[in-house]
Amino acid sequence: MHNYLSTDKVAELISQDYSLLQVMSRFNIPLGVKEKSIDEVCRANNVDTETFLAVLNFIGNGCNHKYIAEPETLSLPSLMNYLRQAHSYFLDFSFPAIRRKLINAVGNGSDNESALLILQYYDTYVSEVREHFEYENAIVFPYIDSLINQSHTSFNIDTFSAQHDPAAKKLTELKNIIIRYYEAPAGSYALHDVLFDIFGCEEELKAHGLVEEHLLVPAVKLLERESAVHKEKTEKEGDDDEQSSTLSPREKDVIIGVVKGLTNKEIADKLCISLNTVLTHRRNIARKLEIHSPAGLTIYAIINGLVELKDVSL
Ligand SMILES: [Fe+2]
Ligand SMILES: [Fe+2]
Structure with missing residues (x-):
C-alpha cells in the first residue's frame, strides 16, 4: 500500500510500480519525465494534479476503498478525459491486440470449431463493451458537461450507476x-501469452469500472446536489426580484411607453406582449415605486435617465 503525493518523482514511482504507466498514458502524460514531480508533470500537461493522484492512489492500491478520494477534490473534466482515453485504449488497442493473439494461438476457426466459437464469443463480448463505452461517451459524459455548464437536462447519474x-x-x-477446456498442445507459448493479456485486460477493465463507480459517480452526485441548490437559489432570487423594489428591464420598457403617452394596448403591441402582461407590469411598477400616476412615472423616468424630456408626453 502506498499513498502517492504530488511531490513524488514520477520516474521513481514508475520504477516502483510499472502498472502506473497505464494511468499516465490515459491521462495523456508522455514519458521523458526527467526528475520531475507528479505536480510538475501534471501542470505541464494540463492535467488536474488532485485528480491524477486520486486515480493513481486508487488503482495503485488495488482499488481499495480506503484510497477513494473525496469527491470535492476531483476535477470532472480531467477525470472524463482519462476515462474517454481509456475507452479508446481498450477499443482501438487492447481488444484488437488480444484478437490477433487469439487467432495466432487457436487459429482463425476455418478448420477448428472450438476456435471459431472462441473467436465468436470474443467478438460478441467486444461489441457489448463497445456499446457500454459508447453509452458513456454519448450520454453520461455529455450529461456531466451539461451539469458543469449548468444547463438543464433530465438525465440523472443514478440511472447510470444502477445499471x-x-x-x-x-x-x-x-x-x-x-x-x-481448451486443449492446446504442450509448449503452446501463444496461448499462454494471450491468456496473460486477457488477465491483464480483465484487471484493467475492472479497475476502470471501479474508477467510474467510486470516483466519477460520487463527484457527479456532489455536482448534482450543488446544481439543485443553485437552481433553487436562482428561482428564489427570481421570486425575490418580483418582491423587491428593483425594476426589471421589461418594467422599465413599460414605464417608457407610459411616459411617452402610449396606451396599454399600444405598449403591449410595441413590446410584443399581451395586454394582461402590461397590466401586471403596471401593477408591479406601482407597488415597487409607490408611484401610481403617469405624471409621477414621468418624473421618475427623467430623474433615472429612462427617457429624455423631449420624448415625454406632458
Ligand atoms: Fe467507461
Ligand atoms: Fe463503465
Whole structure:
C-alpha cells in the first residue's frame, strides 16, 4: 500500500510500480519525465494534479476503498478525459491486440470449431463493451458537461450507476473456458501469452469500472446536489426580484411607453406582449415605486435617465 503525493518523482514511482504507466498514458502524460514531480508533470500537461493522484492512489492500491478520494477534490473534466482515453485504449488497442493473439494461438476457426466459437464469443463480448463505452461517451459524459455548464437536462447519474456493470465478466468467463477446456498442445507459448493479456485486460477493465463507480459517480452526485441548490437559489432570487423594489428591464420598457403617452394596448403591441402582461407590469411598477400616476412615472423616468424630456408626453 502506498499513498502517492504530488511531490513524488514520477520516474521513481514508475520504477516502483510499472502498472502506473497505464494511468499516465490515459491521462495523456508522455514519458521523458526527467526528475520531475507528479505536480510538475501534471501542470505541464494540463492535467488536474488532485485528480491524477486520486486515480493513481486508487488503482495503485488495488482499488481499495480506503484510497477513494473525496469527491470535492476531483476535477470532472480531467477525470472524463482519462476515462474517454481509456475507452479508446481498450477499443482501438487492447481488444484488437488480444484478437490477433487469439487467432495466432487457436487459429482463425476455418478448420477448428472450438476456435471459431472462441473467436465468436470474443467478438460478441467486444461489441457489448463497445456499446457500454459508447453509452458513456454519448450520454453520461455529455450529461456531466451539461451539469458543469449548468444547463438543464433530465438525465440523472443514478440511472447510470444502477445499471453499470464492470464489463469484465465475459472476459473472465472466456479466460476460464480456455484454461479449463481448451486443449492446446504442450509448449503452446501463444496461448499462454494471450491468456496473460486477457488477465491483464480483465484487471484493467475492472479497475476502470471501479474508477467510474467510486470516483466519477460520487463527484457527479456532489455536482448534482450543488446544481439543485443553485437552481433553487436562482428561482428564489427570481421570486425575490418580483418582491423587491428593483425594476426589471421589461418594467422599465413599460414605464417608457407610459411616459411617452402610449396606451396599454399600444405598449403591449410595441413590446410584443399581451395586454394582461402590461397590466401586471403596471401593477408591479406601482407597488415597487409607490408611484401610481403617469405624471409621477414621468418624473421618475427623467430623474433615472429612462427617457429624455423631449420624448415625454406632458
Ligand atoms: Fe467507461
Ligand atoms: Fe463503465
